[in-house]
Amino acid sequence: MPFTDIAVALQISFTYFTILYLTGLGGLFSERSGIVNIGLEGLMIIGTVTGAFGARFFTDTIDLGTPWGPILGLLFGALCGAIFASIHAVATITFRVDHIVSGVVINLVAVGLARFLSYAFFNGQATQSDPGGPHLARLDIPFLSSLPGGLDRAFQSLSPMVLVAAFMVVPVWYALNRLRWGLRLRSCGENPEATRSLGVSVPLYRYQGVLLSGAFAGLSGAFLAAEVIGNWREGQTLGLGFIALAALILSNWNPIRLMFFAWLFGFAVAIPLRLNDAPVISALPPQFIRMIPYIVTIVAIAGFVGRVRPPAAAGKAYEGGGGT
Amino acid sequence: MATEGLAPPVSAMRSRPAWLEGLVGQLLALLASLGIALLAGSLLIIAYGESPVAVYSSILQYSVESADGIGYVLAIATPLIFSALAVAVCFKGGMFNIGVEGQYLVAMVTAAWAEIELGFLPGPILVVVVLIAAMLGGMIWAAIPGILKVKTGAHEVVTTIMLNGIAVSLLAWAINFPLKFSNAPPGQNVDLRTDQFPEGGLIGDIGHYFGVTPGAHLSWLFFLAIGAAVLVWFLIRRTRLGYEARAVGSSPGSAKAGGVSIGSIQIRLFLISGALAGLVGMQQILADRGHLPQNYVVALGFTGIAVAFLGQNNPIGIVFAAILWGILSRGEVALQIESEVPREFIIILQGILILSVVITYQIAKRRLAARQLQRAGAAGELEDSAGSDEDAGPRGPEITGREAFERAGEGGV
Numbered sequence: 001m002p003f004t005d006i007a008v009a010l011q012i013s014f015t016y017f018t019i020l021y022l023t024g025l026g027g028l029f030s031e032r033s034g035i036v037n038i039g040l041e042g043l044m045i046i047g048t049v050t051g052a053f054g055a056r057f058f059t060d061t062i063d064l065g066t067p068w069g070p071i072l073g074l075l076f077g078a079l080c081g082a083i084f085a086s087i088h089a090v091a092t093i094t095f096r097v098d099h100i101v102s103g104v105v106i107n108l109v110a111v112g113l114a115r116f117l118s119y120a121f122f123n124g125q126a127t128q129s130d131p132g133g134p135h136l137a138r139l140d141i142p143f144l145s146s147l148p149g150g151l152d153r154a155f156q157s158l159s160p161m162v163l164v165a166a167f168m169v170v171p172v173w174y175a176l177n178r179l180r181w182g183l184r185l186r187s188c189g190e191n192p193e194a195t196r197s198l199g200v201s202v203p204l205y206r207y208q209g210v211l212l213s214g215a216f217a218g219l220s221g222a223f224l225a226a227e228v229i230g231n232w233r234e235g236q237t238l239g240l241g242f243i244a245l246a247a248l249i250l251s252n253w254n255p256i257r258l259m260f261f262a263w264l265f266g267f268a269v270a271i272p273l274r275l276n277d278a279p280v281i282s283a284l285p286p287q288f289i290r291m292i293p294y295i296v297t298i299v300a301i302a303g304f305v306g307r308v309r310p311p312a313a314a315g316k317a318y319e320g321g322g323g324t
Numbered sequence: 325m326a327t328e329g330l331a332p333p334v335s336a337m338r339s340r341p342a343w344l345e346g347l348v349g350q351l352l353a354l355l356a357s358l359g360i361a362l363l364a365g366s367l368l369i370i371a372y373g374e375s376p377v378a379v380y381s382s383i384l385q386y387s388v389e390s391a392d393g394i395g396y397v398l399a400i401a402t403p404l405i406f407s408a409l410a411v412a413v414c415f416k417g418g419m420f421n422i423g424v425e426g427q428y429l430v431a432m433v434t435a436a437w438a439e440i441e442l443g444f445l446p447g448p449i450l451v452v453v454v455l456i457a458a459m460l461g462g463m464i465w466a467a468i469p470g471i472l473k474v475k476t477g478a479h480e481v482v483t484t485i486m487l488n489g490i491a492v493s494l495l496a497w498a499i500n501f502p503l504k505f506s507n508a509p510p511g512q513n514v515d516l517r518t519d520q521f522p523e524g525g526l527i528g529d530i531g532h533y534f535g536v537t538p539g540a541h542l543s544w545l546f547f548l549a550i551g552a553a554v555l556v557w558f559l560i561r562r563t564r565l566g567y568e569a570r571a572v573g574s575s576p577g578s579a580k581a582g583g584v585s586i587g588s589i590q591i592r593l594f595l596i597s598g599a600l601a602g603l604v605g606m607q608q609i610l611a612d613r614g615h616l617p618q619n620y621v622v623a624l625g626f627t628g629i630a631v632a633f634l635g636q637n638n639p640i641g642i643v644f645a646a647i648l649w650g651i652l653s654r655g656e657v658a659l660q661i662e663s664e665v666p667r668e669f670i671i672i673l674q675g676i677l678i679l680s681v682v683i684t685y686q687i688a689k690r691r692l693a694a695r696q697l698q699r700a701g702a703a704g705e706l707e708d709s710a711g712s713d714e715d716a717g718p719r720g721p722e723i724t725g726r727e728a729f730e731r732a733g734e735g736g737v
Contacts, residue, residue: 038422038481038485087679091679091682091683095683095686095687096686096690097682097683097686100420100422100481101629101633101682102682104422104626104629104630105630105675105678105679105682107626108623108626108627108629108630108675108678109675109678109679111623111671112668112671112672112674112675113671113672113675115668115671116666116668116669116671116672119666119668120666124666126666126668239488239489239492242485242486242488242489243489245485246485246486246489249482285497285500285501287493287494287496287497287500288493288497290489290493291489291490291493291494293489294486294487294489294490295486295490297482297486298472298478298482298483298486298487301478301479301482301483301486302472302475302476302478302483303476303477303478
C-alpha cells in the first residue's frame with residue numbers, strides 16, 4: 001500500500017482534528033463550569049452559516065482581501081456562536097432549565113435559524129451559498145512537509161487553522177490549570193456550593209464557560225464552512241458536533257487527552273474518504289467505519305474499558321445566586 | 325452527565341387542588357409562550373414590511389380553514405405524535421430518550437426489510453407484519469440504552485446520542501448494500517433507495533373520504549397515533565407499570581424502598597418507548613414514499629422532543645401540541661404563496677415557541693413548588709424557613725412539590 005494514501009488520509013484527519021478539537025474545547029469549557037452542552041452541533045451549525053457569510057463579507061464586500069477577510073470571517077462565526085450560546089446560558093443558568101432539554105432545543109433551533117440566516121445572507125438561497133468562498137492561504141509545515149516516502153503529503157497545504165487548533169492546547173491548559181480564572185471555573189463544575197462560599201459568583205463563571213463553548217464551536221463551524229468546504233451547505237456538520245462530544249467524554253474532559261481523541265476520530269472520519277482500498281478496510285463497508293467513534297464512546301461510557309468521570313456538578317441546577 | 329433536573333411533574337402525588345393548580349399553571353405558561361412567539365414573529369413580519377394579522381390569518385387559512393389544509397396538518401402531526409409519545413413514556417420514568425431519532429431510522433430499515441423479504445404475504449397481513457417489524461426495530465435500538473443504563477449505569481443521554489449516530493450509518497449501509505434497489509429503470513439516474521414496496525404492503529390514503537387531496541397522504545396511521553396516545557395515557561394513569569414508573573420518575577429512592585424494581589421498570593419503559601418510536605417513520609415510507617429513500621425526513625425524533633414539551637408530556641396534550649406544530653409547519657406553504665416573508669420564518673417561530681415554552685414551564689414549575697412549600701410550611705412547622713418570597717429565591721426548585729408534600733405529611737397531617 002502506498003504511503004501517499006496514508007499521508008493524504010493523515011492530512012484529512014488533521015482537518016477533522018481541527019473541527020473536532022475546537023468544538024470539543026467548547027464543550028470542555030462549558031461542562032467544566034458545570035453546564036452540560038449537547039448543543040455543540042447546533043452551535044457549529046450557526047458557525048458554518050455565519051462563518052461562510054463573514055468570510056465573503058469581510059473579504060469581498062468590505063474589501064479587506066486575504067488574509068484579514070477570512071480571519072475576520074472566522075472570528076465572526078465565533079462571535080455568532082457565542083451569541084447563540086447565550087440562549088443556552090440564559091435558559092440553563094438564569095432560568096435553570098434542564099441542560100439536556102435546552103441543548104436539544106439549541107440543536108433544533110439552530111437548523112431553522114441557519115436556514116433563515118442563509119436566506120438573508122445569500123440572496124434568498126436557503127440551503128447553500130455559492131461555492132468557492134475566500135479562505136486563508138494554505139501552508140506547508142516546515143521540516144515535516146519534506147519527509148521522504150510520500151509522507152510529506154500529510155503536512156502540505158494545510159489550513160493555518162490546523163496549527164492554531166493544535167497550539168490552542170497550551171493557552172487552554174494553562175488557563176484551566178494555572179490561572180485563578182480557570183481554577184474557579186473548574187470548581188464551579190465540581191462543587192458550586194463550596195465555590196460560592198469563597199465569594200465567587202458561580203453564574204458569572206458558568207456564563208463565561210457557555211459563551212466560550214459557543215465561541216469555540218462557532219469558530220469550528222466557520223472553519224468547516226469557510227476554510228474546508230468553501231461554502232455553506234445545509235447539513236454540512238454531519239453530526240461532527242456529536243463526535244466532538246464523544247471525544248470530549250472519552251478524554252475525561254481533559255484538553256490534552258482531547259487532542260488525541262479528536263485526532264483519532266478525525267482519522268476515523270478520514271478513512272472512508274481515502275483508505276477504502278487498504279487491506280482489512282476494503283472488506284468493511286465505509287458506513288461501519290463511521291460508526292467507530294460512537295461505538296467506542298458507548299463502550300467507554302458503559303465502563304467496559306477505563307472509566308470516565310464528568311465534572312461532579314455538571315448537569316445539576318445550581319440555586320445559589322441565580323439570575324445575576 | 326447527570327440530569328437531576330429532569331424529574332417529571334409531580335402532579336400525580338399532589339392533592340386535588342394542587343393538581344388543578346398545576347394544570348392551570350401549565351396552560352397559562354403555554355398561552356404566555358404562544359403569545360411571546362406570536363409577538364416576536366409579528367416584529368419579524370413587520371421588519372419584512374407586511375402585516376402580522378394578514379400573515380397569521382393566511383397561515384390559518386391554509387391549515388385549518390379547508391379540508392385539504394386539515395388533511396395536511398394531521399398528516400404532519402401523525403409521526404410527531406408517535407415520537408413525542410415515545411419521549412414522554414421515558415420521561416415519566418425520569419429518563420430522557422433522545423434516541424427516538426435513531427430508533428425510528430432503525431425501524432424504517434427493519435420495516436423495509438420486512439416489506440422486501442415478506443412481500444409475498446397478502447396485503448393486510450403484510451402491513452401488520454411490517455408495523456410489527458418496525459416496532460421491533462425500534463425496541464431493539466431502545467433496549468440498548470435501557471439495558472446499558474440498568475446494568476452499567478451508562479447515562480441514557482450519552483448512549484442514545486451515540487446510537488443516533490450509529491443508526492444514520494446503519495441506514496446508509498442498508499440502502500447501499502442489502503436493501504439497495506434492484507429494479508431501477510435502466511439508463512436513469514435514480515436516487516439511492518430500496519425497491520418499491522409491494523402495493524399490498526402500503527397504507528392507503530383515507531383523505532379522499534373527507535375531501536382531502538391525496539397529496540396530503542393522510543392515512544389511518546393518524547388514528548393509530550390517537551389510539552397510541554390513549555393507550556399511553558391508560559398505561560401511565562391506570563396500570564401498575566405506569567404507577568411504578570411515575571414513582572421511579574419522581575423519587576427513585578422512595579420507589580425502591582417501596583419494593584419497586586427500578587431496573588426492570590426502566591427497561592420496560594425504554595421498550596415501550598422504542599415500539600412507539602418505531603412507528604414514527606411509517607407515515608413516511610408506507611403512506612407517502614412507498615420505499616425507503618436516501619433523502620428520508622430527518623429530525624422527527626428531535627422535533628418529537630419539542631412536541632412532548634409543548635404537550636407537557638401529557639398524551640392528550642401531545643396530540644394537540646403535534647397538531648399545533650403541524651398548523652405552523654403548514655404555514656410554510658401559506659407564506660410561499662401569500663407573502664414575501666421567507667418560509668423559513670415558520671421554523672424561527674417554532675423555535676421561539678419551544679424556547680419560551682421550556683422557560684415559562686420552568687418558571688411555572690418553580691412558582692408552584694414555592695407556593696406548595698409555603699402551604700406545607702403553613703400546615704407544618706416550616707413557617708420560619710419557607711419565607712414569603714414567591715420567586716423561591718435561593719431555595720427554589722431544589723425543594724420540589726413532592727418534598728413539600730412529604731414534609732407536609734411529616735408536619736402532622
